[in-house]
Amino acid sequence: MDPQKVNGLDYFLPTKIDDVLWLVNDAVAKSEIICVRGAAHSFPLINTLEKGSTGRRPYKYVMLSNLYGIKFLENDLVKVDAGCHLGPDPWDPLGVSNKENSLLFQLNNKGLALPDLGGITHQTIGGFLSTASSGGSTKFSFEDALMSVDIVTCEGGVATLKTFSRPADGNEDDPFYGAAIATMGLFGVIVSATFKCVPKFYITGDEATTYEADCEINLFGNDITGKDAKPSLETFFKTTDYTRLMWWPQEGVHKMVVWKASQATELQANAWAKNAYEKRGEEPKLLKPYEEVPYVFNSPALATMGADFLFTAIGRWPD
Ligand SMILES: Cc1cc2nc3c(=O)[nH]c(=O)nc-3n(C[C@H](O)[C@H](O)[C@H](O)COP(=O)(O)OP(=O)(O)OC[C@H]3O[C@@H](n4cnc5c(N)ncnc54)[C@H](O)[C@@H]3O)c2cc1C
Numbered sequence: 001m002d003p004q005k006v007n008g009l010d011y012f013l014p015t016k017i018d019d020v021l022w023l024v025n026d027a028v029a030k031s032e033i034i035c036v037r038g039a040a041h042s043f044p045l046i047n048t049l050e051k052g053s054t055g056r057r058p059y060k061y062v063m064l065s066n067l068y069g070i071k072f073l074e075n076d077l078v079k080v081d082a083g084c085h086l087g088p089d090p091w092d093p094l095g096v097s098n099k100e101n102s103l104l105f106q107l108n109n110k111g112l113a114l115p116d117l118g119g120i121t122h123q124t125i126g127g128f129l130s131t132a133s134s135g136g137s138t139k140f141s142f143e144d145a146l147m148s149v150d151i152v153t154c155e156g157g158v159a160t161l162k163t164f165s166r167p168a169d170g171n172e173d174d175p176f177y178g179a180a181i182a183t184m185g186l187f188g189v190i191v192s193a194t195f196k197c198v199p200k201f202y203i204t205g206d207e208a209t210t211y212e213a214d215c216e217i218n219l220f221g222n223d224i225t226g227k228d229a230k231p232s233l234e235t236f237f238k239t240t241d242y243t244r245l246m247w248w249p250q251e252g253v254h255k256m257v258v259w260k261a262s263q264a265t266e267l268q269a270n271a272w273a274k275n276a277y278e279k280r281g282e283e284p285k286l287l288k289p290y291e292e293v294p295y296v297f298n299s300p301a302l303a304t305m306g307a308d309f310l311f312t313a314i315g316r317w318p319d
Helices: 017-030 045-049 103-109 125-131 175-181 233-239 266-279 301-316
Strands: 004-006 009-012 033-037 059-063 070-072 077-081 146-155 158-165 189-196 202-211 242-248 255-264
Touching (some): 017 059, 017 146, 033 045, 146 175, 158 175, 255 266
Parallel strands (some): 009 059, 033 059
Antiparallel strands (some): 004 009, 070 077, 146 158, 146 189, 202 255
16 A cells, blocks of 8 residues: 655545555554544644654654545444544645535434534544544534444454444443543554534524623532522532633633523524524524624635734734
């Protein structure tokens, strides 16, 4: 199998599981360390690995861009190859990823969904599972839907395809939980995973920025009952489908951003939207697709680049 240049590096791009088995055996024979790249969103990790090995064992770079197939099994089960992206990845160096071959688009077309995702959808299935960074809520998580994972492991120096399935009795000591949910990429190369999907749903919710004292949550105390009832932070987390809090504790700021949302049907979501516009004294409107940034010339590209620049600058401050 010959590598191809990606970002100036030699990357192996397997097209089938047998290729992955071959690559692992080849790496063993040459005493190489395999570095699998997903969407490289866990920066600076991947960029650091791409600078080359710092030890005696060289790296073998592997990217599963060509393993992005999806197979719908019975009912709501879907088996997806590890190189498949959740949504389109605009920075895919090979340009393979697009909306149509993304997992979420294809699930949506079947009226299906996953219970929870991260804040972005560029990630690959393999990368997302390896880092367990989906940021679930106390009610829903991406991993809830995971039924099994197929990993090319290397035990006794020989590449082997192993499937770890969720135990029916939920026994937490079952190897599934270690191998599928907390591997951190250490067990081998994830080649595919099977998910039990949920029916497609909408979310409704709001975001409010207030002073800590005016926050809808009693941030630092217990539940408050009565006229000025407020849930404690624990109660709020336990009763809210999806939430994200941002606390600005600095002197002179003391503000809290509370983002919260709940699952809804299309009908409920449209009624909610209509009501929300009316409350603001605006003409009632129905739902519109989620836009993370304002669209300039009908495209999110300019605002995304601006946000990217800003966050990169903050991330690298003060260097
Ligand atoms: C600054 C920053 C912001 C982030 N923001 C968000 C966010 O808003 N929402 C969110 O959900 N997550 C976020 N993340 C987390 C990021 O999305 C996760 O790390 C995600 O897993 C990356 O997926 P990927 O496909 O890009 O994997 P990569 O970044 O390419 O790889 C991640 C790790 O998994 C390994 N790996 C990749 N594929 C496989 C495979 N098939 N088998 C075995 N190992 C594999 C890689 O070697 C690497 O160690 C953020 C991370 C950073 C650094």
